[in-house]
Each structure stands twice: as structure tokens, then as C-alpha cells.
Amino acid sequence: MDKLIEQFSLGLFFWMLILFVILVFFLNKFAWKPILNSVNEREDGIKNALEEAENARKEMQNLNADNERILKEARAQRDTLLKEAREMKEGIISEAKNEAQAQASKIVEQAQETIQAEKQAAITDLKNQVAELSVGIAEKVVRGELADKNKQIKLVEELLKEVTIS
Amino acid sequence: MHRINLIKILTLLLLAVTISANAQHDASKEAHGESSHKEKDIKTEIKEYIAHHLLDSYDFSLFSYTTDAGKKKYFGAPLPVILWDNGLKVFSSSKFNHGKTLAEVDGNYYKLYHNKIYKTDTEGTINYDEEHHATNVKPLDFSITKNVVFILFVAILMFFVFTRMAKSYKGNLMPKGVGRLLEPVVLYIRDDIAIPNIGKKHYRKYMSYLLTVFFFVWIINLLGLTPLGVNVTNNIAVTFALALITYLLTTFTGNKNYWKHIFWMPGVPWPMKIILAPIELLGTFIKPFSLMIRLYANITAGHIVLMSIIGLMFIFKSWIGSPLSFGLAFILALLELLVATLQAYIFTMLSALYFGMAVEEHDDH
Amino acid sequence: MEGLNYIGAGLIVIGAGIGIGRIGGQAMEAIARQPEASGKIQTAMLIAAALIEGIGFAALFAA
Numbered sequence: 001m002d003k004l005i006e007q008f009s010l011g012l013f014f015w016m017l018i019l020f021v022i023l024v025f026f027l028n029k030f031a032w033k034p035i036l037n038s039v040n041e042r043e044d045g046i047k048n049a050l051e052e053a054e055n056a057r058k059e060m061q062n063l064n065a066d067n068e069r070i071l072k073e074a075r076a077q078r079d080t081l082l083k084e085a086r087e088m089k090e091g092i093i094s095e096a097k098n099e100a101q102a103q104a105s106k107i108v109e110q111a112q113e114t115i116q117a118e119k120q121a122a123i124t125d126l127k128n129q130v131a132e133l134s135v136g137i138a139e140k141v142v143r144g145e146l147a148d149k150n151k152q153i154k155l156v157e158e159l160l161k162e163v164t165i166s
Numbered sequence: 167m168h169r170i171n172l173i174k175i176l177t178l179l180l181l182a183v184t185i186s187a188n189a190q191h192d193a194s195k196e197a198h199g200e201s202s203h204k205e206k207d208i209k210t211e212i213k214e215y216i217a218h219h220l221l222d223s224y225d226f227s228l229f230s231y232t233t234d235a236g237k238k239k240y241f242g243a244p245l246p247v248i249l250w251d252n253g254l255k256v257f258s259s260s261k262f263n264h265g266k267t268l269a270e271v272d273g274n275y276y277k278l279y280h281n282k283i284y285k286t287d288t289e290g291t292i293n294y295d296e297e298h299h300a301t302n303v304k305p306l307d308f309s310i311t312k313n314v315v316f317i318l319f320v321a322i323l324m325f326f327v328f329t330r331m332a333k334s335y336k337g338n339l340m341p342k343g344v345g346r347l348l349e350p351v352v353l354y355i356r357d358d359i360a361i362p363n364i365g366k367k368h369y370r371k372y373m374s375y376l377l378t379v380f381f382f383v384w385i386i387n388l389l390g391l392t393p394l395g396v397n398v399t400n401n402i403a404v405t406f407a408l409a410l411i412t413y414l415l416t417t418f419t420g421n422k423n424y425w426k427h428i429f430w431m432p433g434v435p436w437p438m439k440i441i442l443a444p445i446e447l448l449g450t451f452i453k454p455f456s457l458m459i460r461l462y463a464n465i466t467a468g469h470i471v472l473m474s475i476i477g478l479m480f481i482f483k484s485w486i487g488s489p490l491s492f493g494l495a496f497i498l499a500l501l502e503l504l505v506a507t508l509q510a511y512i513f514t515m516l517s518a519l520y521f522g523m524a525v526e527e528h529d530d531h
Numbered sequence: 532m533e534g535l536n537y538i539g540a541g542l543i544v545i546g547a548g549i550g551i552g553r554i555g556g557q558a559m560e561a562i563a564r565q566p567e568a569s570g571k572i573q574t575a576m577l578i579a580a581a582l583i584e585g586i587g588f589a590a591l592f593a594a
Contacts, residue, residue, distance in 0.1 A: 011248075011307040012222060013403035015314040020407060023321040023382065028374035031328035035345075035352060036373060038335035045339070358574070456585030463588040512581045519578065 130163065212477035216470060220400055221281045222313045224259040245315060249276070251285065251305035259309070276305070283307055313404070316396040320386050324378075355380055355514060363518040368525040372518065375415060379408060380514040387465060387506030391499065399509075400466040402458065409458035412517045417450070420524035453520055457513060464509050468502045540591055547587030551580045 138156060225244045244260035251274060261269035262278040268286065269276045277286045284292060284302035293301045331345035341349055360369040360376055383399060390397040398404055426432065428446040431439050475498060479491040558576035562569045 007221075007402055008406070009222060009307070009311075009401065009403045011309050012311060012313055012401055013407050014308055015310070016317055016404045016407040017410070019314075019317050019321050020378075020382070020411065023324065024375055024378045024411075026325055027328055027378050030325070031332045032374040032377050034332035034335060035328070035341075035349075036356070038332075038339075039349070039353065039356075042339045358570075362574075452589075456582070456589060459588045459592065460581065460585045463591070464584075508577075512577065515574070515578060516581060 134159070134163070208480055209477075212474070212480065216473045216477070219473060220397060220466060220469060222311045222401060223281065224262060224278065224283075224309055224311055226312050226315055245310050245312065247283070247307075247309040249283065249305040249307055249309070255305075277302075283309075312396055313398050313401060316386070316389075316398050317404070320382065320389065320398075324381055324385065328381075351380075352377060359511075359515050359518050363515070363522040364525060365522060365527075367527075368521075371419070372415070372521045375411070376514050376518055379411075379517065380510050383408070383461065383513055384507060384510035387510060388503070390465065390469070391502055391506060397465065397469055399461055400469060402462050405458040405462045408461070408513070409454040412457060412520060413450075413454035415517075416454075416520045416524045419521065421527070423527060424524045453516075457516055461509050461513055464505055468498075468505050472498050472502060543587055543590045547583055550583045550587075554579050554583070 138159075141152070141155060224247055226242045244258045247255075247257055247259050247261075247269070249255040249271075255271045255274070257269060257271050261267070261271075262276075268288075269278075275286050275288055277284050277292065279292055279300060282300075283305065284300055285305055286292065286302055295301050327344055327348075330343070331341055331348060334342040334345045340346065355377055356369075356373065359380075360373055364372060386398045390399065428450065429443050431442045431446065434442065472495060475491055475495045478494075479488050481487070482491070554576055558572050561572045565572075
């Protein structure tokens with residue numbers, strides 16, 4: 001211990017203290033601060049880049065999921081569309097069928113009606129003609145058998161009786 | 167004292183090995199006696215050389231040799247001596263002529279004696295007390311010694327290296343050149359020393375001190391191991407200055423919680439609090455003191471052992487001495503490289519630990 | 532009295548040696564048990580060893 005104290009040199013201590021404090025001060029200003037700052041910046045940069053990559057990866061995943069979802073939706077929509085179209089087609093076809101049927105039956109009905117009307121007209125016409133004919137025949141008969149008036153009437157009546165109107 | 171003892175033990179041990187080896191070589195006993203007497207001289211010379219190596223000096227001599235004419239030649243440059251003795255006295259250390267002559271400045275005479283400057287009379291007499299300590303006046307000595315020059319050199323070196331490293335960050339993410347080598351060390355100090363010990367919240371303000379102290383101690387230890395390097399950290403004054411800065415930083419950045427733990431330890435009964443307060447207060451001094459002693463002692467011990475093992479080569483001039491000495495010195499030099507780094511690490515680590523104690527915030531114990 | 536100093540120094544070295552040796556041994560065991568915590572264990576080991584070493588040195592210089 002004595003030896004240590006004896007060896008202690010105040011001058012060396014003084015210079016060491018001064019030089020070292022100056023060294024710390026200058027290095028702090030010109031070396032450590034810039035170095036540590038750049039290292040920190042670099043580390044932050046790396047961290048940010050990693051985070052960004054992670055984010056991008058997540059986004060990509062989200063995008064993929066989105067795509068999948070959209071695809072699914074589109075597929076579902078297509079299916080529904082197809083279904084609707086099919087239904088519509090069927091509807092149209094059946095409607096068309098119905099309408100056609102209705103039209104057809106209407107036409108048939110009209111035809112029948114026309115036929116009936118024609119028939120009626122024909123019958124009327126026939127009746128008229130028969131009447132005319134009958135009148136003509138009657139005229140002729142009348143002309144032939146004008147002498148006998150009673151006989152005439154009798155004949156006419158008989159004839160008329162024979163004629164049946166259907 | 168113990169280190170001299172250590173050298174003695176080591177020397178004796180290896181001497182025994184050599185003697186037995188020599189005996190096998192049928193060396194005559196008389197020759198033995200002569201050589202052992204001669205070894206004594208070499209041993210004291212080595213001891214003195216080691217002691218000299220460990221000390222600071224007033225001139226920057228890289229090595230010295232003795233010429234054939236018996237004159238000692240020094241290779242190096244003198245350094246300025248700065249004294250405060252009723253006014254500033256500045257003169258070149260060449261005036262001491264390596265302790266052989268007195269330096270005369272403004273009518274005052276100074277003598278370099280045992281590596282310390284004393285004020286003497288014109289004759290250069292040194293007065294001693296009964297314990298053979300010089301009683302002459304010692305002027306306040308602020309000389310630029312070899313160690314100061316070396317500290318300055320390391321400081322400038324660090325300044326250039328690290329400002330260059332800082333510049334190489336500009337505009338690119340990775341540093342260039344030496345920065346690429348040093349960046350992992352810087353990051354290690356931040357991530358494995360500062361943040362775990364101090365905490366994420368407060369570590370920033372201590373970073374510059376921790377980084378500077380780590381690199382300073384590391385570089386100066388490593389350079390001290392080179393053959394021409396100057397051993398700085400084996401001066402108690404240097405380690406004291408470093409420990410003092412750690413102590414002051416701990417004391418002045420300590421928060422309320424830190425002082426509360428020292429003077430009024432929470433969670434113990436009050437008589438214990440009174441007993442603990444002085445112990446804790448003493449502890450705050452012991453912590454930097456142990457920092458100081460640890461660095462000093464490790465480096466000093468390492469250098470003494472390394473140099474004495476190298477010195478063995480000159481003591482044993484037999485076939486076994488040199489390879490043994492070389493092998494041991496090589497292994498020890500490797501160990502010293504580890505110690506140089508480890509001590510820098512430990513100093514930084516413990517400083518960080520003390521700072522961490524000073525700014526700790528939770529009080530759950 | 533000089534001799535007592537050396538004996539004291541020897542005792543200090545023995546004590547510190549045992550202490551540091553135990554720390555090292557226990558740390559090895561801990562690392563063997565939990566290799567993943569080796570970094571933390573090493574740090575703690577170094578700190579503890581350094582503290583003992585500090586006390587040892589302080590006592591050595593006092594001796």
C-alpha cells in the first residue's frame with residue numbers, strides 16, 4: 001500500500017484526467033454520436049423493412065382471400081343467374097304453350113262458331129230456298145192443279161207436313 | 167513485495183531444474199560456484215530492468231545499450247518537464263541527463279532521484295530520514311512524461327480511427343474499412359454491456375464514456391504488450407483517474423432511489439439501517455477502488471511475470487533455459503493478450519453495473 | 532514480521548483461488564445444464580470472479 005502511494009504520480013494523474021475527459025468529450029461529439037445514430041437508424045430501417053415485408057405478406061394473404069371470396073361469389077352469382085335463366089326459359093315456354101293452347105282453342109271455338117253461324121245461315125238459306133222452291137213447286141202444282149182448290153190446299157198442307165225442319 | 171517473492175520462487179524453481187540438468191553434463195563444482203555468483207549480478211540487473219520498465223520516465227527512450235567503451239547510450243527523445251515551484255518552470259528533461267546531472271532552472275536545482283524530481287542545493291545532496299526516504303522538497307510535477315505522451319498518442323489515434331469510422335457511415339448503411347472491424351465491438355458494448363446493466367431507458371448518456379473507456383484501456387493494454395510499447399495502465403495514477411471518473415459519474419447521476427438504498431436501506435429493521443448506512447457508503451468508495459486496483463494489479467503482475475520469464479533466458483545459459491523461457495513467455499504473452507482484453511471488458515462491465523445501480527428505479531426489495 | 536506478511540498474502544491467494552475456482556466450476560456445471568444460457572452465465576461468472584479478484588488484490592496490497 002505504501003508503495004502504491006509512493007508510486008502515485010500527481011502529474012500523470014492530472015494529465016490522464018484532462019486528456020481522458022477531453023477524449024471522451026471529443027469522441028462523444030465526433031464519433032460515438034454519429035456512429036450510434038447511424039447504427040440506430042440502420043436498425044430502425046431494417047426493422048421497418050421487415051415490418052413492411054410482413055405487412056405486405058399479410059396484405060397479399062388478404063388479397064388472396066378476397067380473390068377467393070370474390071371468385072366464390074361470382075360462381076354463386078353465375079349459378080343463380082343460370083338457374084333464373086332456366087326458370088325463365090321454362091316459364092316462357094310454358095306460357096307460350098298455354099297461350100298457344102288458348103289461342104288454338106279460341107281459334108277452334110271461333111271456327112266452330114263460324115261453322116255454326118254458317119250452318120245457321122245455310123239452313124236459313126236452305127229454308128228460304130226450300131220455301132222458294134216449295135213456292136215454285138207450289139206454283140207449278142198450283143198451276144197444274146188450279147182447278148181444284150180444295151185439293152190444292154190439301155196437297156199443300158200435306159206437303160208442308162212432310163217437310164220437316166231439322 | 168510479493169512480486170519480488172514470486173520472481174524469487176520462479177527463479178529458484180527453474181534454477182533447480184537447470185542445476186540438475188547441468189549436473190548431468192558433468193560440470194565441475196567450481197565452475198558452478200562461479201557461474202551462480204555471476205548469475206546473481208545478472209539477476210539483480212534483470213530485477214532493476216523490470217522495475218525500470220514498470221516505471222514512468224521523463225524522457226521517451228525506446229531502448230538503451232551500453233557501448234564498448236562502457237558508456238550508456240539512449241535511443242529516444244527528451245520530453246518537457248513542467249514543475250510548479252513558486253512559478254511555472256518548464257525545461258527539457260535532457261538537462262537531467264538520465265539522472266546523472268542536476269538541472270538548474272532560474273537558480274533552483276532539481277535532481278532526478280529514483281524517478282522522482284527533488285529540489286536540492288547546488289551540490290545535489292539528498293537528505294534521508296531514518297527509513298531511507300528522501301526528505302527533500304518535491305515540487306508539484308506536471309511533466310509531460312513518457313506515459314503522458316503515450317496517452318496523448320492513444321487519444322489521438324482513437325480520435326482519428328473513430329472519427330473516420332463515423333464518417334464512413336455517411337451515405338451508406340455499412341461502415342468501411344476499420345469501422346467494419348470495430349462495429350461489432352461497439353454493438354457488443356451497447357447490447358451486452360450497457361443495455362443489460364443500465365437499462366434501455368438510461369443507457370444512452372453513459373454510452374460515450376463506456377465506449378471510450380473500453381477502447382482506451384484495450385488499445386493501451388495491447389500496445390503496452392508490444393516490445394516498444396509503453397506500459398501505461400500499470401500506473402496507479404492512470405487507473406485512479408479512470409476509477410475516479412466512474413465514481414463521479416455514478417455519484418452525480420445517482421437518483422433518489424440510489425441514495426435511499428445507501429443511507430436508509432428499505433426493507434430492513436431500523437437498527438440495521440443505521441448499521442448498513444456506513445457500510446453502504448464505504449461500499450461506494452470500495453467499488454471504484456477495486457476497479458482501480460484490479461486493472462493496475464493485473465497489468466503489473468502480467469508484465470512482471472512475462473519479463474522475468476524472458477529474463478530467465480539470460481540467467482540460464484544452458485540448453486534448457488532458452489527454449490523453456492521462450493515457450494513459457496510465448497504462452498504467457500498469449501495469456502496477457504487475453505488479460506488485456508478481459509480487463510478492458512471487466513472495467514467497462516463493472517462501470518456499467520455501477521451506473522445501473524445509480525439509475526435503478528424499481529424498489530421491490 | 533515480514534514473514535507474516537507473506538503468509539498472509541499466501542492465505543489471500545489461496546482463498547481467492549478457491550473462490551474463483553468454485554465460481555468457474557459452478558459456471559461450467561450451469562452451462563452444461565443449460566447450454567442456451569451460457570452467455571448470461573459467462574457474464575455473471577466474470578463479474579463474480581472480478582469482484583473476488585478485486586478483494587484479493589486489495590488484501591494483497593494491504594499485506
